[in-house]
Amino acid sequence: MARLPILRHPNPVLRRVALPVEDVATIRALAADMLDTMYAAPGRGLAGPQVGVLRRIFVMDPGWKEGARDPFVCINPEILGASGRTEAGVEGCLSIPGLPLEVERPAEITLRWTDAEGTEHTRNLDGAAARCAQHELDHLNGRLILDLLDEPARQAAAQRLIAMGCG
Known part of the structure; x- marks a missing residue:
């Protein structure tokens, strides 16, 4: 397995919408490399973009x-589906290192996906799993945790990013 370079904000690729995977077999090695990269980072999730x-x-x-x-x-x-109940929680992002942010998300979701073997799954997720899945799915849609902040929090985060040399 190989460790992959992680793109950092403000790389424009992070704002692009990912395309569907047509053939699961062609992406198995990438999945293994992504897991290796995620654990080494060390993170809890990592998306293709x-x-x-x-x-x-x-x-x-x-x-x-x-x-x-x-x-x-x-x-x-x-x-x-997502519950009407939301929860605030602190999230970090491997593409915005050193800037944990508190964001509000649905507390529970129902997620459907295909695994690396081609098996389809549907599962209700809550807690950290629901939060992590939503965070990573946002990456697939070109969204970052910065986009979930209200305007004053977004401006404060932007100032912190500039101070960190990432703005």
Whole structure:
């Protein structure tokens, strides 16, 4: 497995919408490399656009830092439903390192995806798994956590990014 370079904000690739994966077999090696990269970073999730691949794939393992590894490879994922209840939580992003931000998201989602073996799954997710899946799916749609902030918080984040040399 290879570790891939992670694109950082403000790289314009991070703002592009990823295209569907047509043939799962062609992306298996990428999925393995993305997992290796995510664990080494160390992160909880990583999406195709973050490694310069504009395909609808993300990997995640929201609980590995607290216990055993249990990775997901999500190809062509889609949210089928979301709870009306939202929760605020702090999120970090491997493409915006050193800038954790508090964002509000639905507390529960129903996610459908295909795994690296070509098997389709549908699962209700809550807690860290729901938050992580939504964060990574945003990357597939060209969105960053910065986009979820209200205007004063977005301006404050922009100032922090400039101070960090990432603006």
